Structures are given as structure tokens and as C-alpha cells.
Amino acid sequence: MSRPMTLTEKILSAHAGKSHVAPGDIISISLDLVMANELSAAVAITEFRKIKGATKVWDADKIALVPSHFTPNKDIATATLSTMMRDFAKEQHIQHYFEVGRGGIEHVVLPENGMIGPGMTIIGGDSHTTTYGGLGAFATGVGSTDIAVAFATGEMWVRVPPTTKVRYDGKLRPFISGKDLILYTVGRLGVDGAVYSAIEFTGPTLKELPISSRFTMANMSIEAGAKNGIFSVDATAEAYCAAVGKKDYTVYHADKDAEYERTVEIDCSNIEPQVAIPWLPENTRNASELNEIKIHQAVIGTCTNGRIEDLRAAAEILKGRKVHPDVRAIVIPGSQKVFMQCLKEGLGEIFVEAGCVLSTPTCGPCVGGHMGVLSDGERCISTTNRNFRGRMGHVKSEVYLTSPYVAAASAVMGYIAGPEQVTEKVAV
Amino acid sequence: MILKGTAHKYGKNVDTDVIIPGRYCNLIDPVELGKHALEDLDANFVKKAKPGDLIVADTNFGCGSSREVAAVALKGAGVSGVVAKSFARIFFRNCINTGLPIFECPEGVDGINDGDTITVDAARGAIVNETSGKEFKATAFPKFMQDLIKMGGLLRYAERRLEEQRAAKG
Numbered sequence: 001m002s003r004p005m006t007l008t009e010k011i012l013s014a015h016a017g018k019s020h021v022a023p024g025d026i027i028s029i030s031l032d033l034v035m036a037n038e039l040s041a042a043v044a045i046t047e048f049r050k051i052k053g054a055t056k057v058w059d060a061d062k063i064a065l066v067p068s069h070f071t072p073n074k075d076i077a078t079a080t081l082s083t084m085m086r087d088f089a090k091e092q093h094i095q096h097y098f099e100v101g102r103g104g105i106e107h108v109v110l111p112e113n114g115m116i117g118p119g120m121t122i123i124g125g126d127s128h129t130t131t132y133g134g135l136g137a138f139a140t141g142v143g144s145t146d147i148a149v150a151f152a153t154g155e156m157w158v159r160v161p162p163t164t165k166v167r168y169d170g171k172l173r174p175f176i177s178g179k180d181l182i183l184y185t186v187g188r189l190g191v192d193g194a195v196y197s198a199i200e201f202t203g204p205t206l207k208e209l210p211i212s213s214r215f216t217m218a219n220m221s222i223e224a225g226a227k228n229g230i231f232s233v234d235a236t237a238e239a240y241c242a243a244v245g246k247k248d249y250t251v252y253h254a255d256k257d258a259e260y261e262r263t264v265e266i267d268c269s270n271i272e273p274q275v276a277i278p279w280l281p282e283n284t285r286n287a288s289e290l291n292e293i294k295i296h297q298a299v300i301g302t303c304t305n306g307r308i309e310d311l312r313a314a315a316e317i318l319k320g321r322k323v324h325p326d327v328r329a330i331v332i333p334g335s336q337k338v339f340m341q342c343l344k345e346g347l348g349e350i351f352v353e354a355g356c357v358l359s360t361p362t363c364g365p366c367v368g369g370h371m372g373v374l375s376d377g378e379r380c381i382s383t384t385n386r387n388f389r390g391r392m393g394h395v396k397s398e399v400y401l402t403s404p405y406v407a408a409a410s411a412v413m414g415y416i417a418g419p420e421q422v423t424e425k426v427a428v
Numbered sequence: 429m430i431l432k433g434t435a436h437k438y439g440k441n442v443d444t445d446v447i448i449p450g451r452y453c454n455l456i457d458p459v460e461l462g463k464h465a466l467e468d469l470d471a472n473f474v475k476k477a478k479p480g481d482l483i484v485a486d487t488n489f490g491c492g493s494s495r496e497v498a499a500v501a502l503k504g505a506g507v508s509g510v511v512a513k514s515f516a517r518i519f520f521r522n523c524i525n526t527g528l529p530i531f532e533c534p535e536g537v538d539g540i541n542d543g544d545t546i547t548v549d550a551a552r553g554a555i556v557n558e559t560s561g562k563e564f565k566a567t568a569f570p571k572f573m574q575d576l577i578k579m580g581g582l583l584r585y586a587e588r589r590l591e592e593q594r595a596a597k598g
Contacts, residue, residue, distance in 0.1 A: 026572040028589075039453050043496055046456070051583050053590045070454060077454040127494040127518055143496035143522035149586040153593065157572065157585075191441055192488035196517050225491060227517055280441060367450035367493075386492060388445040390468035395449075 004255035006163040007230050008198035011138040011252055015121045023162035023261070032120040034150040035064045037106055037363075038071060040125025042081040043144035045088045048151050057092045058154035064096040064115060065089050066106035069363040074370040104335030104361030107131040107219065107303035111211075112337050117241055117249030118233040123147070123156055128303050128385065130221045133201075133230035134214035135237055136251065140228045161198045161227045162261035164189070168203035170269030175419045177313065178213025179305060179383065179403035181205075181266075182220040183274035187284030188264060195225035197261060200254065205268045206231065211240040212309040219304050220385050223281040273418045275381075276401040279389045287406050287418040297380040298329045298411035299392075300404050301359070302366045305383035306334025308341045310404040315347040317408035317419055320428035323355040324414030330372045332359040356411070368393045381410040429550040431508040431529060433481035435557075437542035442469060442485050443492040444519065448501040450493075461497050462504025479506035482548065484540050486512065490519025499528045509548055511555060511566070513537050524573055525582040531555060536564035 003020050005013065013021040015029040036044055048054060057063055065085050073079040089097035096115065103109045107128055110116050118136035122129065125147045132139035142156070150156055166185055186193075199221045206214070214231050221229025231237070233251045241249065273287040300314045311333060323329040331351045333339040339361060342348050351358050357372075365372030366384040374380055374397030382392070387399040402410075405419040412422050446469035448461055455461050466473040483489075483502065489512035490498060499522045502510065509529040523530045529550050536555045540546060544559035553566035569577075579585055 024570075026570055040494065040496070043456060047583060051590070052587050054586070075454065081454060081456075125494060127492065129494075141494040141518055143494050143499075143518060143525060145496060145525035145582050146521060149582050152586050153589045155589060157576075159570070191491055192514065192516070195488060195514060222492075222518075225488060225516055367453065368445075369450055369453075373451075386443075386445065388443045388492060390449050391445050393451075395468045 004257040004259070006198065006258040006260065007200050007232065007252060007254040008138055008163055008228060009160060010254065011119055011121060012158060012160055021160045023160050025160040026157060027160060028155050028157050029121055031062065031123060031150055031154050031156060033062055033064060033115060033122040034147060035066065035106055035110065035122065035124035035129065036147050037069050037126055038067045038078065038082045038085050039069050040144045040147060041065055041085040041088070044125060044147035044151065045084055047145050047148035051148065051152050054152035057151045060093045061095065062154065063094050063151065064106070064110055065094055066098045066103050066109055067100055068105045069367055070369040071100050071362055072360065102336060104338070105303045105306055105363055108306050108334030108338060111135065111215065112244055112335060114245040117246045118237060119250035119252050123150055127222045128219050130226065130229050131215050131219040131303060133218035133221065133228050134211060135240065136231055136233035138228055138230065141222060161196055163198040163200050164194050165200045165202055165260040165263040166266060167263060168205035168266050168268050170205060170267045172205065172268055173271065175273055175405045176271055177403050178209055178216040180271055180274040181268065182217040183276050183281070183284045183401060184271050185266065186220060186223045186281045188266065189224040191223060191280050191282045192225045197226055199224065199226045199229040201229060201231050207234060210309055211236060212307040215307065216304055220281070223385060273403060273406045275406060275416060276387055278387050278398045281385065281387060281401060287402065287416060290416045292415040294379065294415045295327055295381045295410055296378040297372060297374065298327060298407045299332070299365050299372055299380060299382040299384060300407050301332030301334060302363060302384045303334065304385045305404050306332060306338060308338050310383065311338065311342050311347050313404040314408040315350045317405060317412065317422055318354040318356070319350045321354060321412050321422070321426055323411045326414050327411050329356040329411040330359060330365065331356045332364065332371070333361055335361050365392055381407050381416055383407050431480065431482060431548040431550060433478065433508055433546070435482055435484045435540050435542060435544045435546050436473060436477060437540065438469060438483065438485045440486040441488045441491050444490055444495050444498040445492055447490065447498040448495065453495055453497060455497070458500050458504035461501035462506065465501040465505035474505055477505055477507065480508045481506065482546055483507055483510040484537055485510065486537060487514045489515050491516035494518045496522045496526060499523050499526045503528050511536055511548070524576060527581055531566035533564050533566040536566065539564060
């Protein structure tokens with residue numbers, strides 16, 4: 001008997017060769033893309049070699065390998081992992097290997113290269129693989145052994161998740177982006193509010209949202225514990241696919257009478273710039289409520305906010321202004337393409353004039369790897385996705401999560417501040 | 429399989445960054461990773477943990493990153509299993525896939541104190557607090573996952589699927 005399905009259920013059933021699936025079903029799905037970075041790939045390759053009968057990957061064209069986390073290699077241990085991945089790409093004739101200097105952060109690189117499309121099933125050896133749900137794909141993060149098995153078989157076992165629907169209504173205020181919406185949402189749901197579930201992002205407000213903001217929101221679905229986060233495909237998504245040359249995809253829509261585990265309604269009209277304070281992404285506050293918390297560093301970039309729209313937002317605040325003398329501001333375009341666009345638009349000049357570091361694409365500081373590790377007691381305002389204890393360095397350092405607008409404004413003020421405070425107080 | 433050891437009890441949302449901080453994620457060797465297990469949550473853990481000890485934690489254990497080395501680091505530190513009220517989903521998969529026994533048992537977590545001696549009969553999901561004498565029952569995994577564990581883990585499952593795929597192609 002057929003049953004109405006949510007968007008996630010539709011994609012999963014189609015990839016399991018079934019007419020329908022229901023939450024709790026354990027199914028095997030065929031995969032359209034399998035991704036790993038140098039950290040997850042190294043372990044995955046080691047495990048792949050242990051699978052009897054697996055000498056070649058199932059489909060070299062459906063695998064993407066992206067050095068990103070600690071690259072350009074920060075030390076010998078990292079260099080060893082990068083070499084393992086590079087050698088594997090050559091051995092297996094994997095074309096979608098994005099060398100340092102020609103790629104960047106996987107979740108920025110793959111969409112802009114036309115590798116992500118609606119209706120696809122994608123797994124990645126990185127928890128923020130959920131990003132691709134911004135384009136209507138089923139995308140989820142897994143560990144290295146799952147990646148190894150996917151390399152060999154092109155399949156993965158999945159427990160079909162129940163779906164939480166989050167519906168956004170109301171007009172956004174100035175300086176509000178997808179980052180504020182998702183921080184607000186994680187604050188509402190909690191970091192375990194969607195564990196084992198899919199999040200379906202819906203509602204009229206999202207129609208106005210550019211793809212970059214949708215990627216940001218899907219990216220942080222995992223911060224509510226979700227298996228995946230997904231948007232419906234609309235004209236904006238189709239236009240993005242056309243612009244990056246993504247063809248041959250299938251658009252699925254949720255059935256009208258699909259069953260949702262729960263529905264959360266969010267009125268966006270009153271949402272102010274958001275900040276998540278340590279030690280969890282659910283600890284969200286209005287930036288305006290925080291009482292001039294001094295910062296030592298600001299990070300603008302990463303898989304969450306390293307797209308050109310994010311850099312334009314930061315540049316809008318930083319143009320003609322200076323980074324506060326007590327702050328290091330580190331701007332990290334998410335990919336070489338974003339970096340180039342940033343240069344072409346003159347944003348690079350704005351950042352350097354303001355006194356920012358302009359870094360090559362890397363995940364770097366977000367994982368406490370390199371390019372901005374914090375010392376004991378240091379505090380960072382960051383457009384990254386996690387503010388766990390010790391995330392960016394010393395166990396007694398602190399990360400505050402926010403949007404590019406707030407991060408840039410705080411860099412200028414020297415303390416956590418909303419963009420309006422800067423535009424009022426610091427003349428260009 | 430019987431797991432027996434001292435319970436090391438922690439709270440909610442123990443994230444993968446404190447299980448194994450990012451700065452060690454360029455390591456692969458389980459023993460090296462084990463030296464830093466839970467370092468940013470409890471700097472004394474590695475010193476006080478004995479082989480076979482178990483972690484007992486509240487909800488959403490292992491939230492955050494997909495780093496499989498989180499499960500590997502706990503194994504490398506000698507942890508024989510984790511009992512929690514609930515697990516984050518990627519960590520849950522990683523434990524099934526790498527063979528770190530995990531048990532969902534909210535009552536058990538409430539009925540175990542830090543430092544208690546506990547015994548877990550993995551096959552039955554029976555958790556006994558030897559210190560208090562109380563017994564608890566962990567939530568049973570779906571049959572598929574039980575079969576996966578019995579088979580010897582995900583790699584063995586992959587080998588079977590490869591054979592089936594080849595047979596289907598003729």
C-alpha cells in the first residue's frame with residue numbers, strides 16, 4: 001500500500017527501488033556521490049583495503065576527494081594523510097580530486113562545480129555534508145568505514161528518519177541571513193532536537209532566501225542532531241543549477257498529506273542578529289543582548305559562511321573601517337572560485353585595507369587545526385558552526401557563533417556587536 | 429561478550445571535540461588517539477581509566493563531528509563500551525561500524541554513579557550495577573543492526589553485498 005511521503009522519504013524510496021518507505025525502515029540506498037576530505041579519506045582508504053574483493057572503487061566518477069581541513073598541510077602527520085588521499089585518487093582514476101590551490105572546502109567546492117543537484121543521494125566523510133540539502137538533495141555525514149563501504153559498493157544502509165518540518169514565515173529585517181535563521185532554529189530545537197530525524201525547511205520566507213543562505217541552514221542541520229536538512233526545489237534552486245552547469249537531476253516534492261513527526265513554526269519578522277555563546281550551538285542570544293563581550297579574534301569563512309555572499313556582507317561592514325587594534329580578523333574564502341570572485345569585486349582590497357588576514361581556503365581554525373588557533377582564555381567571534389569546548393584551540397578558549405555581518409561588526413568594535421552599532425558609531 | 433569495569437559518568441551532549449579534540453585528528457593509530465581520549469572534558473580520564481572500563485553518559489553522546497576517530501580513541505583508551513540515554517546518530521553508526529559496544533539505557537544511566545562497578549552482557553543488553561546490585565535492560569537494536577554486529581561489522585557486510593552485486597550482474 002502506498003503512503004504519502006515527506007521530501008526525504010521520497011528521495012530515499014526512489015534510491016532504494018521501493019514505492020514507499022516509512023520512518024524506522026532500514027533500507028539500502030544507491031548513492032549518487034561519495035565525498036571525503038583528507039582526514040576522513042585516510043581512514044576510509046585503510047578500511048577499503050580490508051574489504052575482500054574490493055580492488056577498484058564502484059564508480060570513480062561518483063567519488064569526490066577534497067583536501068580541506070588541515071591543508072595546505074599544517075604538519076607532517078597531515079601531509080601523510082593528504083598523500084594517502086592523493087595517491088588513492090591517482091590509483092583509482094578519481095577525476096574529482098580537488099588539489100590545494102584548485103579547490104577549497106568541500107561543501108563550497110562541490111556545489112559550485114555542478115556536482116550537486118536536486119534529488120541526489122550524497123554521503124560525505126564530514127558531518128556538514130548536510131549542506132547539499134540546500135539544493136534539495138538527501139545529504140548526510142558519515143564516518144570513514146561507511147565511506148569505505150560506499151567506495152566499494154556504491155550503497156549505504158539507512159534507517160529512514162522521521163521528518164521535522166520547520167516553517168518560516170514573515171519578512172526578514174535588515175542584516176538577517178540564513179545564519180541567523182539557523183542559529184535561531186537550533187536554539188529552538190536544541191542540539192538534540194532532531195536526533196535521528198530529517199529537517200524539512202519550508203515556508204514563504206525561504207522563497208526569498210539565496211542559495212548561499214540555504215546552504216548555510218542545511219549545513220547546520222547537524223547542530224540540531226539531524227540526519228539531513230532539506231529544502232524544496234524552486235526557481236532559485238533551478239537557476240543555481242543552470243548557472244553552475246548541473247543537468248540531469250530529478251526534482252521531488254513532499255506529498256501534501258505527508259506525515260511529520262512535528263512541525264515548528266518560526267516567525268522571522270522579529271528575528272534579530274543571532275549569536276550562540278559557549279559551549280553549544282543551541283545557546284543562542286540576540287547580539288543586542290550581549291553586553292560588550294570583548295573579543296580577541298574574528299573568523300569569517302568556512303563551509304558555513306565562506307561563500308561570496310558572505311564575504312560581500314563582511315566587506316559591506318569593513319569597507320572604509322579598521323579592525324579594532326586588539327582583534328585579529330581572519331577572512332577565509334571557501335574556495336578558489338570564491339577567492340577569485342572576491343578579488344575581482346575588490347573585496348580582497350577592502351579586507352586587507354581594514355587590517356584583516358586574507359587566507360587561502362581551508363577549514364583551518366574551525367576545527368582548531370591551524371590559521372587562527374586560540375590560546376588559554378582567548379575569545380573568538382566566528383561564522384563557523386560549532387562552539388564546543390576547545391573547538392578552536394585551548395580548552396579554555398571560547399567561540400561565539402554568528403553571521404558574517406556580526407563577525408565583521410565585532411571585529412571593528414573589539415566586542416560582540418550588531419551591524420547597526422557599527423554603522424551608527426563608526427563612520428566610514 | 430561480557431564487559432566489566434568501572435563506570436566513568438558524564439553529562440549531556442558529550443561532543444566529539446571533547447572525545448578527541450581536532451588537534452589530534454591527524455592521528456590514525458588507536459593507541460596514540462587513546463592517549464588523548466576525553467582530554468578536553470576530563471583531563472584525568474586517561475590516567476584513571478583501566479582497560480575494560482565503561483563510559484556512562486546522559487543524552488546525545490557523541491554529538492558533532494563525523495570523526496570516526498572519536499570511537500577509535502575510546503577503544504584505544506581501553507573503554508569496553510558506552511552506556512548512554514541516547515547517542516548522536518553519526519557516532520552511533522561509527523560505533524556499530526568500528527565495533528565499540530554501545531547501549532541505550534536511560535534507567536541504567538540514572539541508576540549508575542561515577543565509580544560504580546558495572547557488568548554488561550552485550551548479547552542480552554543486560555546492565556548490572558555490581559555496586560548497588562540493580563539490573564537494567566538496554567533498548568534492543570533493530571534486527572538488521574544485530575545481524576551486522578554478528579556478521580563482524582560493516583566491512584563483512586560489504587563483502588557480502590559485493591558478491592550479491594556481482595551475482596546480479598551475472
